[in-house]
Amino acid sequence: MSELRTERLVLRQWRKSDLAPWAAMNADPEVREHFDGVLTRQQSEASAARFRAAIEQRGWGWWAVEVRDTGEFIGFTGLDPVDEDMPFTGVEAGWRLARSAWGHGFATEAALAVVAFGFETLALPEILAVTTATNVRSQAVMRRIGMTRDPADDFDDLTVPDGPLRPSVVYRMSRRTAA
Template identity: 40%
Template sequence: MIETERLILRTWREDDILPFAELNSDSEVMEYLPKCLSLDETRQFYNRIVAEHDAYGYGLYAVEIRNSCNFIGFVGFHHFDFDAEFSPGIEIGWRLAKEHWNKGYATEAAKACLADALKNKLFSEIYSFTSTSNHRSERVMQKIGMKQMGFFSHPALPDGHILKPHVLYKLELCHTYPLKAGN
């Protein structure tokens, strides 16, 4: 578990599946992803997240607001492996319910994840990427200290798909990364 001033990042529970499915079926939340997910697809995603936590001891954390115990989304790490020059690697990502946007939660949680990764020496570099039209996520990448490395065409999307062009960010984790989530 990782805690910040306002948030708790924790392992997943079965009772997260339904609010997670609601999040994944929201067309605004999923605007920069290929499609909304069904309940069955969400369960499969949940199982992959839990398996990744079991395999590595970290991953995408369920996020809740302190003292509320309500699931609001996820922030954390994911191992990726697709056909790209920088792959395989570890990415940091986030997905929060839209009523929790523009409150700094994604940035706060991502900084806490990075501080935890540095403290526990989990890895030395981290990537993040999104479609070039997703300026909100790109702004979080900038706020957490990541540097733009360039652009690429996401190989999982067909040619001509509006989301195929992606921007790539990277951060080297070293002793200079701020250890406090609020910095």
Template identity: 50%
Template sequence: MTPILELESARLVLRQWHDDDLREFASLCADPQVMRYFPAPLTRVEAAALIGRVRGHFNEYGYGLWALERKDSGAFIGMTGLLNVNFDAPFAPAVEIGWRLARRHWGLGFASEAAWTCLRCAFAQLHLSEVVSFTSAQNLPSQKVMQAIGMTHDPQGAFEHPRVAPGHPLRPHVLYRIDRARWQNNLRG
């Protein structure tokens, strides 16, 4: 599949990663507030490795986590996109939607706007039948974004994330879902 290199929303460009994104991306991944619902912040090397994996996902599947850029300033603000779930879970195989934004860009609706743009890509361009999202049960801000973009909480889908250590408070995860029909209804409504 030819990679989908760029998407646009009213205020954002979702684009391929540039080498000079690493400085800002590493900074946001090192921010303890941004990473509070992950087991640990990332080092610069770990952030660079993540960008490498994202680029590989694009090459293999044609979609992935796009770098987010504000149209008004050209500022890099984080990432949002679609990934194949790559661990064993009852709901897999599946495509997940996820996001991570720098703290100074929180509360402005960018996460929901970018995620909505990714859902449009998932259903209108990629013709997926369903998209999932999951996060630590403690991560209420991300759950609010999931709800804002029309996803439905699936209480039966709650799971212990296999990549988080047993007993860690972030291991319990919640699952949200949206299918193409619900997304189309949201467009009409």
């Protein structure tokens, strides 16, 4: 299993001790603002179990993120194959952090680590990121790590109810442009 380290973060396999802060994060309406509602404790635990199993199986996926100096769990980041119901294929980079971790550059630092892993270790030709059109904070991270958006890739995510969360944007980065 791959564990990634940055200057301030550890991206690692999920632990039982991550479940309570992960559930609290997913119950926070601000953290879940760009998703279809908050999650119950059971839903959060089920997602962590899926993330853990994918990392065990592949050696990579949605890693838990902790602060190196304190060991505090602050969210997740990683890479995952795009869901089958999306209008494109590939491997997606993503992140979600607790509100207390916002504004410190952690999302950018973690995203840069997973993109480097994707290109250098997995030899992916391209990595993409997807979010709602209204999620300007995540789009800013995508731009900071060097991803670009082509409005022709934008789509309506039919897996979410009709409304402001349906319009989605896609950012991309190729291994060629990352080098």
